[in-house]
Amino acid sequence: MKARVHVMLKEGVLDPQGEAVRHALGALGFDGVGNVRQGKVIDLDLPEGTTEETVTQMCEQLLANTVIEKYEIELV
Amino acid sequence: MRAAVITFPGSNCDRDLAVAFESVGAEVTRVWHKDAELPENVDIIGIPGGFSFGDYLRCGAIAANSPVCRAVIDHANRGGYVLGVCNGFQVLTETRLVPGALIRNKNLKFVCKPVTLKVENNETAFTRGYAKGQEIVVPVAHHDGNFRADDELLARLQGEGQIAFTYTDNPNGAAGDIAGVFSENRRVLGMMPHPERAMEPLHGSADGQALFRALVEGLVAA
Numbered sequence: 001m002k003a004r005v006h007v008m009l010k011e012g013v014l015d016p017q018g019e020a021v022r023h024a025l026g027a028l029g030f031d032g033v034g035n036v037r038q039g040k041v042i043d044l045d046l047p048e049g050t051t052e053e054t055v056t057q058m059c060e061q062l063l064a065n066t067v068i069e070k071y072e073i074e075l076v
Numbered sequence: 077m078r079a080a081v082i083t084f085p086g087s088n089c090d091r092d093l094a095v096a097f098e099s100v101g102a103e104v105t106r107v108w109h110k111d112a113e114l115p116e117n118v119d120i121i122g123i124p125g126g127f128s129f130g131d132y133l134r135c136g137a138i139a140a141n142s143p144v145c146r147a148v149i150d151h152a153n154r155g156g157y158v159l160g161v162c163n164g165f166q167v168l169t170e171t172r173l174v175p176g177a178l179i180r181n182k183n184l185k186f187v188c189k190p191v192t193l194k195v196e197n198n199e200t201a202f203t204r205g206y207a208k209g210q211e212i213v214v215p216v217a218h219h220d221g222n223f224r225a226d227d228e229l230l231a232r233l234q235g236e237g238q239i240a241f242t243y244t245d246n247p248n249g250a251a252g253d254i255a256g257v258f259s260e261n262r263r264v265l266g267m268m269p270h271p272e273r274a275m276e277p278l279h280g281s282a283d284g285q286a287l288f289r290a291l292v293e294g295l296v297a298a
Contacts, residue, residue, distance in 0.1 A: 013179075067172075
């Protein structure tokens with residue numbers, strides 16, 4: 001089985017890289033792009049039967065820094 | 077005073093940190109990241125700058141989950157002293173031994189230059205060699221030194237004297253101009269600037285020396 005974890009900075013946490021992407025899009029002529037937030041997607045190959053709880057532990061312990069980041073888990 | 081300096085794959089200031097401790101009379105043991113135990117009777121652990129594990133995932137995240145870091149957390153939980161510089165500060169935030177988090181510099185640039193710091197709290201084992209409000213010059217060299225804390229945490233850090241140093245001219249966008257923070261018990265210090273690179277006049281500044289000297293003098297007496 002596979003799991004996909006989306007990690008994003010929490011609302012309100014400054015995202016300098018997203019901001020740079022927004023500026024670059026503006027420079028390319030894409031007007032009116034509002035806020036840009038950049039995150040990570042982490043794909044995991046897991047043994048069959050791995051629970052969402054286990055993936056949650058992975059996120060809490062390593063995959064996300066919950067001081068500044070939030071995460072969403074998709075089991076596929 | 078006995079210090080242990082940890083080396084991770086990608087650490088590059090480990091020797092400088094060890095030399096800084098030795099220059100003020102500390103006995104230094106170098107520790108490899110796979111060691112699950114620290115030398116006995118260590119007074120302070122130094123976590124050096126560099127790019128541990130290539131900064132993969134997040135700066136300091138992989139190192140914070142290495143075997144030796146579990147020993148560092150135990151040492152800190154027993155009331156032991158820890159100094160984390162630059163990548164070491166990032167490791168300490170990832171272990172939650174110091175509050176907050178460090179993200180990419182606001183201007184996205186790697187910043188490498190001497191900066192002026194203001195000593196915010198001089199009533200700690202690390203900073204008692206300085207005067208409160210004293211300005212010191214110490215180099216920074218980092219890409220991810222932008223300290224993040226929400227307003228509530230910022231107010232708490234300010235109220236509880238957990239801010240060690242602030243920048244007089246913020247080089248990275250850090251909240252509250254924060255360059256270094258203490259744990260609640262003031263025995264763990266994480267800082268982005270490199271005091272071990274400001275140890276003698278030839279370095280351009282010897283202002284880092286007072287930090288190491290205070291540790292050696294204070295922890296020997298303790």
